[in-house]
Amino acid sequence: xxxxxKVSLKKGILDPQGKTVNNALHHLGFNTFRxxxxxxxxxxxxxxxxxxxxxxxxxxxxxxxLANPVIEDFTYELFEDKD
Amino acid sequence: xxxAVVVFPGSNCDHDMLYALKHVLRKDxxxxxxxxxxxxxxxxxxxxxxxxxxxxxRAGAIARFSSIMREVRNFAxxxxxxxxxxxxxxxxTECGLLPGALMRNENLRFACKHIYIRTENASTxxxxxxxxxxxLKIPIAHGEGNYYIDDDxxxxxxxxxxxxxxxxSPEGNLHDQFNPNGSLDHIAGIINEKGNVLGMxxxxxxxxxxxxxxxxxxxxxxxxxx
Numbered sequence: 001x002x003x004x005x006k007v008s009l010k011k012g013i014l015d016p017q018g019k020t021v022n023n024a025l026h027h028l029g030f031n032t033f034r035x036x037x038x039x040x041x042x043x044x045x046x047x048x049x050x051x052x053x054x055x056x057x058x059x060x061x062x063x064x065x066l067a068n069p070v071i072e073d074f075t076y077e078l079f080e081d082k083d
Numbered sequence: 084x085x086x087a088v089v090v091f092p093g094s095n096c097d098h099d100m101l102y103a104l105k106h107v108l109r110k111d112x113x114x115x116x117x118x119x120x121x122x123x124x125x126x127x128x129x130x131x132x133x134x135x136x137x138x139x140x141r142a143g144a145i146a147r148f149s150s151i152m153r154e155v156r157n158f159a160x161x162x163x164x165x166x167x168x169x170x171x172x173x174x175x176t177e178c179g180l181l182p183g184a185l186m187r188n189e190n191l192r193f194a195c196k197h198i199y200i201r202t203e204n205a206s207t208x209x210x211x212x213x214x215x216x217x218x219l220k221i222p223i224a225h226g227e228g229n230y231y232i233d234d235d236x237x238x239x240x241x242x243x244x245x246x247x248x249x250x251x252s253p254e255g256n257l258h259d260q261f262n263p264n265g266s267l268d269h270i271a272g273i274i275n276e277k278g279n280v281l282g283m284x285x286x287x288x289x290x291x292x293x294x295x296x297x298x299x300x301x302x303x304x305x306x307x308x309x
Contacts, residue, residue: 070232071231
């Protein structure tokens with residue numbers, strides 16, 4: 001199975017990277033863009049076919065290591081693996 | 084007093100820390116590798132600055148799972164002193180020994196310069212040679228020193244007097260222009276509730292001799308080591 005995990009800064013926490021990129025986009029004429037937020041995308045493969053078990057493991061890994069619950073939120077999706 | 088300076092792959096202020104303790108203050112100090120796990124013969128642990136594990140994922144996020152950190156947690160649990168500087172501070176917040184988190188500097192720039200910090204709590208074992216409000220000139224060198232904690236957490240820090248240092252002007256005034264990284268309430272260093280784990284972004288071990296610009300770091304080491 002394949003997991004795609006998105007880690008983003010919690011709402012309300014200032015994202016200076018996003019703000020800078022937002023400004024750069026405006027300089028390029030993308031004036032209708034706003035609220036740019038930058039996060040992380042983590043992909044990984046999991047052995048086994050049990051989706052529930054995999055989801056549990058991903059949650060656990062996100063809470064322990066992949067995201068810092070003080071400042072970050074995470075979401076994930078699981079896909080059937082072709083290999 | 085015997086001090087262990089923990090060395091992670093990517094630590095780069097470990098030698099400065101050892102030099103400060105051993106050669107400037109003539110204390111018994113030695114390196115301990117992150118895979119070692121016996122801290123019984125030590126009276127204090129120093130987690131030095133650097134880029135443990137390349138700061139991959141988040142600064143300190145990988146180092147906190149090294150075998151030594153389990154022992155550091157037990158060591159701290161027994162009430163013994165732990166000092167985390169810069170990356171050491173980041174590791175302490177990641178592993179939960181200190182509350183809050185250290186994020187990217189607000190201006191996104193790596194800050195490497197001498198700054199001033201004001202002593203907010205002079206009654207900890209790390210600050211007892213200082214006077215309340217005393218200003219120290221100490222260098223910083225970090226890209227992720229922007230301290231953040233939620234409102235409840237911040238209130239607790241104030242209620243328990245856990246904020247030990249704040250960034251300030253040379254005269255000790257608080258203002259955004261003297262805050263090098265955007266830290267919440269200008270926080271530069273905090274201590275745990277029990278008062279035996281201190282984390283700070285500025286590097287006292289690099290301010291031990293006037294030849295290098297300041298010896299104000301000595302106050303902190305002399306507080307703990309004497």
